[in-house]
Amino acid sequence: MCARPIVQMKNIEKHFGSVIALAGVSIDVNAGECHCLLGDNGAGKSTFIKTMSGVHKPTAGEIIFEGQPMDFTDPRDAIAAGIATVHQHLAMIPLMSVSRNFFMGNEPIKTLGFLRFFDHDYANRVTTEEMRQMGINLRGPDQAVGTLSGGERQTVAIARAVHFGAKVLILDEPTSALGVRQTSNVLATIDKVRKQGVAVVFITHNVRHALAVGDRFTVLNRGKTLGTAERGEITPEELQDLMAGGQELAELEGSLGGTV
C-alpha cells in the first residue's frame, strides 16, 4: 500500500448536545483502496462518514483532503470535491422519478441560447443504463422512486454515488436490503471502482462482505477506534470478535451453535 492518502481524518470528534457520538477518531483512506468501517450499532460509523461528506461539521478535529485542510460546510462542497455518499437512509425522494433522484443536486444541463435546461433525455438514458449495469431493469426512468422496492431504491442510491464519486465513494451499509445477485454486483462494483483509483469507504456489519473487498479494516466502538488492521493481518474470527466487543459474542456463539 504505497498510495498517499486522499482523505485523512484526524481526531474527529462530534458531540450532539450532551451525547458524545465520536470521541476522537482518526483514519486515512488511500486512493485505490477499500477501507472498511466496522462496529456495533450506535458505534458512530454513520456519524463519522457524515463528517466526511459534509453533512455534519465535526466538533473538533481536522479533515485533510488531497493534502489540503478542508472545511466542508455543506454536502454540496463535498460532492463538488468528488466525494459521493450512499447514506444509510438513502437520501432518495419517493415522490420524484428515478432519473430526477439520480441527478438530484447534479442535474445535467443543456443550453439553448442563453437559457439552461435540465437535460431529461441524457438523465433518462444514463439512469437506465447505470441501473441495468447494477442488475436492475427499470420499468422506466420516469417511474417514481416510491414505487421501487427497498433494495431497488438502495441500488439507485449506489449507482448514483458510483456515477458521481470521482475520488471518494462512501457506502453506509449499502447491501443491507439487497438480494444475492445485487449484493455481489455491489461488491464487484466496489472492486471495479477501487481499481480505477477511487478511494472507497465501506460500512458493513457483514464480515464476509468486508473481507471480500476490504484492504484495511477499522473497527469503531462507542465513538473510538479499536485500531486498523491490514488485509491478511486479521482472521475473520478476530474481526468478528472485535466488532462485537470481544467475549460476549463467544458466549452467545456457544448458545447459538456457532451460527453467528
Add this chain to the structure above:
Amino acid sequence: MSDTPQTVADERIKSMSRLRTALIRPELGGIVGTVAVFTFFLLFAFDSGMFNAQGVMNWSVVSAQFMIIAVGACLLMIAGEFDLSVGSMIGFAGMMIAIFGVTLDWPMWMAIALTFVICILFGALNGYIVVRTGLPSFIVTLATLFILRGFTIFIPQTIERKTIIGGIREAAEGDWLAPLFGGKILTGVFQWLGNAGIIDVFERGSRKGQPVVDGIPMLIIWALLLVFVAHVLLTRTRFGNWIFASGGDADAARNSGVPVNKVKILMFMFTAFCATVFATCQVMEFGSAGADRGLLKEFEAIIAVVIGGALLTGGYGSVIGAALGALIFGVVQQGLFFAGVESSLFRVFLGVILLFAVILNTYIRRIITGER
C-alpha cells in the same frame, strides 16, 4: 418527468392502454374539473351572455387574477411551504403604491418599483425566518398576515385619515411602467373586430362605436406569462428539480447537495412577487387602494393549487394544474353570477368541486408515486 427513452420489455408490467397512460398525470383532476365546469355552464347558462365577448373577458379576468397568485402558491407548496400572508401582501402592496404615488406624489414607476422591492424583501424575510427557525411556515406567515394587514390599515389612517386612497389612475397618467400592469394590448385588433361586426360595439354613449371588449388586459398577459415561465422552470430546469426535492424531503435533498434553504427563500420571494403583480394590476384597474383588499386570497390560491393536483405536504404538483384550478374558480364564480344563481351557491359548488378534484388527484397520485 416525460419523454421516456427505450426501455426493455418487461414481463412483469401489464401493458397499459395509451389512454390510461395519457390520463395518469397530476393535472387530471384539474382537467376533468375544467371540462365539467364548462360543460355545465354551456348547457345551463349559454344564453346568459357568459360566452359572448364581454362575458368571456369577464371570467377570463377573474380567472387570471386567481392564476397569478396560484402560480406563486403552487411553486411554494411544491417546495414544501405555505404563505398565508399573500392576501395581506396584496392589500399592503396596493397601499404602498398609493402612498408613494399619490400621497407622496412620486413618479408612478418609482412607486411601483419600490413597492416590488419592499414586498419581495418581506417574502425573503418570511423565508429566512422559516428556514432559520425551522418553524412551520403556516405559523410564520400567519404572523406576517397580521403584521402586514395592520400596517395596511395603520399607515393610510395615520397619514391620510382614511383607509381608501384614490387618484392612482390620474397619478399614473403618462407613466411608462404603469401600463405594463394596467394597460391593454391588441386594442387595434379589437377595434377592427368591432368594425367588422365580429364583436359588438357600443350603440350609444361616450364610447359609441368602440368595441365592447377593447383589448386584452395586461393582467391576463401576466397570468399566462407567469404560468408559462413557472411551468418551464418547474419541469425543465435544474432549479425545478431542486424545488421538487426541497419539498419532497429537505434532509435528503440537502444530503444530495441541493441548496434547500436558498430554494425555499427564493420561492417565498416569488410568491411575494406574484402577490405584488396582482396588487399592482388591481390598483391600476380600480384607480384606488383599499386597506381591505386581498382578504382571504391566500386560501383561494391554495385551493386552486390543490384542485390542480399539488400535495399539501409538498414535493408534488403541477403549475398547469394550478392554473386550471384558478380557471375553475373564476368560471364558477362568474358563471353562477351570469346564470343568476344565488351567490351563496357558489360556495356549495366550489366545495363539491374541491372535494371531487382532490379525491381524484389522490387516487392518481397513488398510482404515480406508489404512496401507500
